[in-house]
Amino acid sequence: MMQTSKDARALIEKYLKTEKQKSFRYDFFVDESKYEKWEDVKIGQEGMAERSFEVKMEDILAYLDGTLDNNPLFRDEEFAKKTPWGGLVAPPLLLVPIIFWCTGTGSGSWIRTPGAINPGQKIEFYEPIRVGDTITIKAEAYDKYVKRGKKYLTYLSEFRNQRGQLVAKWWGTLILPTSRSDEKHRLI
Amino acid sequence: MPEKLSFDKVELDYELPSLIRHVTQELITKNACASLDFNPIHVDPVWAKEVNLFGVGKTIAHGMMTMTFLGQLITDWCYADGGKLKSMDVKLIWPVFPDDTITCKGKVVAKHPRDKGQSFVDLEISAENQDGQNVAVGKAEVILP
Numbered sequence: 001m002m003q004t005s006k007d008a009r010a011l012i013e014k015y016l017k018t019e020k021q022k023s024f025r026y027d028f029f030v031d032e033s034k035y036e037k038w039e040d041v042k043i044g045q046e047g048m049a050e051r052s053f054e055v056k057m058e059d060i061l062a063y064l065d066g067t068l069d070n071n072p073l074f075r076d077e078e079f080a081k082k083t084p085w086g087g088l089v090a091p092p093l094l095l096v097p098i099i100f101w102c103t104g105t106g107s108g109s110w111i112r113t114p115g116a117i118n119p120g121q122k123i124e125f126y127e128p129i130r131v132g133d134t135i136t137i138k139a140e141a142y143d144k145y146v147k148r149g150k151k152y153l154t155y156l157s158e159f160r161n162q163r164g165q166l167v168a169k170w171w172g173t174l175i176l177p178t179s180r181s182d183e184k185h186r187l188i
Numbered sequence: 189m190p191e192k193l194s195f196d197k198v199e200l201d202y203e204l205p206s207l208i209r210h211v212t213q214e215l216i217t218k219n220a221c222a223s224l225d226f227n228p229i230h231v232d233p234v235w236a237k238e239v240n241l242f243g244v245g246k247t248i249a250h251g252m253m254t255m256t257f258l259g260q261l262i263t264d265w266c267y268a269d270g271g272k273l274k275s276m277d278v279k280l281i282w283p284v285f286p287d288d289t290i291t292c293k294g295k296v297v298a299k300h301p302r303d304k305g306q307s308f309v310d311l312e313i314s315a316e317n318q319d320g321q322n323v324a325v326g327k328a329e330v331i332l333p
Contacts, residue, residue, distance in 0.1 A: 004226070005234035011214070012231060015221040026226040066222025067256045068209055073267050084270030084333065091263060092273045093256040100224035114228050115239070118251030120279035120326070125272070181228070185239040 002029040002181045018058045020101055028112045035109040038151045038176045041141045049102035049137040057131050060090050063097055090129040095168055102137045108155055115177035115185050122171040134162040149188035150175045193269040195307040195332035204294040207261045211249050213286040219253045242283060249284035254324050258313050261292040262330055270333040274308055278326030289318045
């Protein structure tokens with residue numbers, strides 16, 4: 001079985017700071033055989049992601065630091081209070097760690113496929129996310145297709161908060177490789 | 189104090205202040221931890237070389253990091269004044285490699301007047317690398333106060 005290399009692991013472990021990061025199964029090779037495959041996805045199938053994401057300030061700060069975002073609206077409570085937002089909010093793309101946290105090795109696990117390529121994404125944003133929110137995801141297999149020989153898969157993920165309010169709709173697409181992770185990388 | 193941003197005042201063809209980000213393997217791995225996306229395609233240079241990723245054997249940055257930079261272009265511009273991202277639709281058309289420098293740009297291309305608090309603009313957004321090659325192109329809708 002493939003493993004994330006020693007050098008890569010050393011650099012990763014330097015930056016694992018939050019509770020979620022430290023408990024996360026970060027070696028995407030390990031459960032590879034369990035991930036959903038393009039061939040197995042049935043369009044229209046729906047499912048709740050395996051777990052929810054409880055938003056902590058450390059999750060937001062980690063995302064800001066990992067994307068070089070210094071906007072005080074997301075970090076500085078005093079500043080944020082004076083804006084029309086009335087207090088801190090999360091940056092809109094906090095959806096990224098949320099979806100990777102909530103998705104395990106079951107429904108939607110194809111997003112962990114080693115060698116998958118991101119060709120572009122469409123996201124609609126509704127209610128903002130704030131510290132203390134608990135976000136859940138319902139995902140629907142939305143489309144799969146072959147284009148110029150490459151295999152595309154799209155899920156529509158609906159993010160909701162603990163009040164049931166819609167937070168975001170994300171049409172997430174990846175090109176899934178046709179090679180195994182121990183072979184020369186191929187998309188066709 | 190710069191003038192507060194508003195839907196009425198913003199003009200068509202207005203160009204947002206651009207945002208520049210230098211990408212390194214260190215940043216990519218840090219972003220992997222931040223986003224919980226540890227795909228070896230991003231974090232493992234040894235594997236990238238072994239499988240000859242993209243025929244060049246190098247890791248690539250997360251497409252979602254580029255999209256997040258495009259998000260920052262917008263949040264830096266309007267969020268403190270109460271602007272809000274309504275949607276993003278982005279195509280990632282060229283890989284971002286370690287040691288690339290990415291410049292994000294945005295331009296107001298349409299205005300949609302609505303009831304108070306719902307009016308929004310369309311932005312054409314793009315990100316290019318140090319060679320002037322676009323790596324991402326797309327559209328964002330942004331609600332302005």
